[in-house]
Amino acid sequence: MSIRTCMSLAFAFMVLAHGAPAVSAGNGSEDPQLTFGGQVRVRGYTLENMWDIDGDADGDKWSVMRNRARIHARADLPRGVRGFVRIANQNWGTGVTGAEGDDRWEVDNKSGKTFVDAAWLEVDEAFGLPMTVRLGRQDLFYGSGLLIADGQSQLASTANYLDGAWLRWSGLAGTTVDLLHFKDEENARADAAHDDVTLSGVYASRRPAGGRGVGDLYALRRSDQALGLDVWTLGARLGRERGPGLDYQLEGALQGGDHAAGRTHEAFAGDIRAGYTFDGTGSPRPYASFVALSGDDPATAGTNERWDVGYGGWPRYDDLLAWLYINLGAGNAMSGYDPVYADGSSRTGEVVYGNLLMTTLGLDLEPSRDLRLDVSVSRLRAHTAPGGALDIGTYARLRARYVYSPQLTLSLFAAVLDPGDAYGPGADRVHELYWETLLSF
Numbered sequence: 001m002s003i004r005t006c007m008s009l010a011f012a013f014m015v016l017a018h019g020a021p022a023v024s025a026g027n028g029s030e031d032p033q034l035t036f037g038g039q040v041r042v043r044g045y046t047l048e049n050m051w052d053i054d055g056d057a058d059g060d061k062w063s064v065m066r067n068r069a070r071i072h073a074r075a076d077l078p079r080g081v082r083g084f085v086r087i088a089n090q091n092w093g094t095g096v097t098g099a100e101g102d103d104r105w106e107v108d109n110k111s112g113k114t115f116v117d118a119a120w121l122e123v124d125e126a127f128g129l130p131m132t133v134r135l136g137r138q139d140l141f142y143g144s145g146l147l148i149a150d151g152q153s154q155l156a157s158t159a160n161y162l163d164g165a166w167l168r169w170s171g172l173a174g175t176t177v178d179l180l181h182f183k184d185e186e187n188a189r190a191d192a193a194h195d196d197v198t199l200s201g202v203y204a205s206r207r208p209a210g211g212r213g214v215g216d217l218y219a220l221r222r223s224d225q226a227l228g229l230d231v232w233t234l235g236a237r238l239g240r241e242r243g244p245g246l247d248y249q250l251e252g253a254l255q256g257g258d259h260a261a262g263r264t265h266e267a268f269a270g271d272i273r274a275g276y277t278f279d280g281t282g283s284p285r286p287y288a289s290f291v292a293l294s295g296d297d298p299a300t301a302g303t304n305e306r307w308d309v310g311y312g313g314w315p316r317y318d319d320l321l322a323w324l325y326i327n328l329g330a331g332n333a334m335s336g337y338d339p340v341y342a343d344g345s346s347r348t349g350e351v352v353y354g355n356l357l358m359t360t361l362g363l364d365l366e367p368s369r370d371l372r373l374d375v376s377v378s379r380l381r382a383h384t385a386p387g388g389a390l391d392i393g394t395y396a397r398l399r400a401r402y403v404y405s406p407q408l409t410l411s412l413f414a415a416v417l418d419p420g421d422a423y424g425p426g427a428d429r430v431h432e433l434y435w436e437t438l439l440s441f
């Protein structure tokens, strides 16, 4: 779609908005309600060594601006019918090229291309049953984002969509059961080439009314026909959501199925985290977490034990780790200690977390009503490495967010990875700094 077409569409939305029947809050569900909005996000990045871990090679030394614009229209219509369309562009400036891929023109989230970021229709209490059905391009996020945090995760995961069908059954009080079927990638439409990437499954959640307890059970299947991958995941999550006093989460998942090249897939993930929010100025919340994502044991050639991250990850592990774990083939220095780090990904630019044991200590606080600070330090170790050197490094990061007005926030993010022996001798520090202004209206 050309920019001109999108501008025309945007203009048409505005005309429709002005021409729509007058609406007001609380006028009953039988009157259509149309709402429009947008977002302008500007970031300035300084990034270095996230891929080569080498201060003498500047292919990954960036000092760039990143701009994202989105407009959306939403319709709330009679009989619980809703619609939502969001059109977006994200770019790094005019004429940008990059060794990380073909990002000059017509690529979602990277170039001058304007694209459909979300487009779905939804029916609440469909056919009088306690279920909601949503069809189309949509954002998904489940639990803490271990497996489903976003869709296309290319280059720091800024496009958050999957195409497909989502059905939520809420016939039992406090419990929802979701059925999912999404086509991550269709590629060739003809089945002569089997090249689809598909996610499907069931995700059940229990949240008793009035409490902060949560419990999830899920069974998911992701297949990548091009790689010959067919992985199922069974997982459970128990926890208590954030609030005064203690919050915690325990999550565990097992994977099995077929991996590429006729191998079997057997992997696991675990996540333990807890925090405590104190009363008083700033509501300080110290927290700690341990995340384990299995790595492949080189001694068992017929089995892949490396965790398949699916669509998990960013923003769960923060921005710099999203850059570090990008599938760049041999161009990512991670391939030195984990040659199979990108197994399970058929697309350059996907974020492929795995083979990671990460322990974190942090502190979150709000010194004033408008300011929020979060600082943490993590130790990263590989679960397995053919050479035996497991220390990935020490990772420290700071996030600050200031609410200037209800619509405008200013943020700062700074992170550094001090590489360990897994990267070999002479590895240089990785760092990232970005500022962000985000206007939502």
Ligand SMILES: [Ca+2]
Pocket: 048, 049, 050, 052, 053, 054, 055, 056, 057, 058, 059, 060, 061
């Ligand atoms: Ca470098």
Ligand SMILES: [Ca+2]
Pocket: 185, 186, 187, 188, 189, 190, 191, 193, 194, 195, 196
């Ligand atoms: Ca296909």
Ligand SMILES: [Ca+2]
Pocket: 296, 297, 298, 299, 300, 301, 302, 303, 304, 305
């Ligand atoms: Ca193995």
